[in-house]
Amino acid sequence: MDYEEIIKKLESLKNPKNVAGMARFGIRPKSKVLGIPIPETRKLAKIIGKNNDLAMKLFDSGIHEARILAGYIAEPEKITKKQFEKWVKDFDSWDVVDQVCSAALDKTSFAYKKIFELSKRKEEFEKRTAFTLICCLTVHDKKMPDKDFIKFFPLIKEASIDERNFVKKAVNWALRQIGKRNKNLNKKAIKLAKKIQNDPKGAPSKSAKWIANDAIRELTSEKILKRIENA
Numbered sequence: 001m002d003y004e005e006i007i008k009k010l011e012s013l014k015n016p017k018n019v020a021g022m023a024r025f026g027i028r029p030k031s032k033v034l035g036i037p038i039p040e041t042r043k044l045a046k047i048i049g050k051n052n053d054l055a056m057k058l059f060d061s062g063i064h065e066a067r068i069l070a071g072y073i074a075e076p077e078k079i080t081k082k083q084f085e086k087w088v089k090d091f092d093s094w095d096v097v098d099q100v101c102s103a104a105l106d107k108t109s110f111a112y113k114k115i116f117e118l119s120k121r122k123e124e125f126e127k128r129t130a131f132t133l134i135c136c137l138t139v140h141d142k143k144m145p146d147k148d149f150i151k152f153f154p155l156i157k158e159a160s161i162d163e164r165n166f167v168k169k170a171v172n173w174a175l176r177q178i179g180k181r182n183k184n185l186n187k188k189a190i191k192l193a194k195k196i197q198n199d200p201k202g203a204p205s206k207s208a209k210w211i212a213n214d215a216i217r218e219l220t221s222e223k224i225l226k227r228i229e230n231a
Contacts, residue, residue: 001047002054003054003057003058006044006048006054006058006066006069007057007061007063007066009044009166010036010044010063010066010069011034012034012036012039013044013065014034014035014036014037015034015036015037016035017035018035018036018037019033019034019035021035022035022095026094026165026166026169027064027093027094027095029064029093029095029096030092031062031063031064031067031092031093032062032063032064033064033065034063034064034065036065038068038099041065041068041069041072042072043184044069045069045072045073046209048069048073049073050073050074050075051073051075052074052078052079053071053076053077054073055070055071055073055075055104056070056074056083058070058073059087059090061075061139062168064093065095066099067090067096067100068096068099068100070087070100071096071099071100071101071102071103071104071105072099072103072104074090074100074103074104074154075104076105076107076108077107077108077109079104079108081110084105084108084110084114086185087100087105088105088115088118088125088126088129089123089126091123091125091126091128091129092125092127094128094166094169094170097125097128097129097132097166098132099134101129101133102132102134102136102140104132105129105136106133106136106140106141107140107219111133111137112128112137112148114133115130115133115134115152115155116130116155117130118130118133119131119158120211124164124166124167125166127159127162127167127170128166128170130155130159130170131155131156131167131171131173131174132170132173133168134149134152134156134174134178135170135173135174135177136178137149137186138174138177138178138180138181146182146184146185148189149178149181149185150185150188152178153192155187156171156174156175156192156196157192157195157196159171160176160196160205160207160208160211160212161205161207161208162207163205163206163207168207168210168211171211172210172211172214172215175189175192175193175215175218176189176214176215176218176219179193179215179218179219179224180218180219180224180228181194181228182228183228183229186219186224186225186228189215189219190215190216190219190220193211193212193215193216193219194212194216196208196211196212197212197213197216199210
């Protein structure tokens with residue numbers, strides 16, 4: 001399928017009722033929303049196949065679902081730092097951040113280093129990208145050593161006071177995902193959560209309290225401890 005055919009296909013799949021539902025979940029991007037469910041977008045991606053040039057064109061289409069589709073068909077080994085940066089700066093919704101990071105950006109050779117840079121960004125979705133990438137690496141990079149995940153702890157602690165919804169949720173997600181990777185990281189993630197919970201500099205922010213309490217609750221649960229026992 002070429003670009004025009006894909007756009008026509010996306011338009012044919014639009015569902016106005018879903019658009020309203022997406023808005024209730026905080027999906028209100030500046031780009032045009034068609035209301036296409038993720039499973040439908042993934043099916044289309046399989047038909048199209050991997051094509052990084054086409055992915056870049058789709059990302060620039062101004063259509064929300066086309067941006068997600070771009071992540072699915074992108075070729076991580078062909079994504080340049082310039083393309084990576086352009087996409088991150090154009091992110092305008094949490095679901096685009098999460099889908100594109102999980103499908104493509106976390107598999108670039110420079111993703112790990114970019115996390116440290118992105119965590120300092122002021123823009124909400126750019127900053128969210130850093131912590132979403134951490135989450136993706138916990139799942140997709142089976143060989144990454146514990147020490148490399150521990151290097152993310154200062155970023156998590158620093159960002160825990162960010163009260164913005166899409167940042168704090170990603171920070172919490174990153175802390176929980178690291179803590180679910182194995183027994184060693186579970187203990188260290190819980191210890192970090194307690195530090196965030198009991199900040200010696202003063203009372204932690206509402207965001208920090210929520211992040212810490214939620215992470216401790218999950219990471220100390222019987223279900224998680226049992227799952228990582230032999231990890």
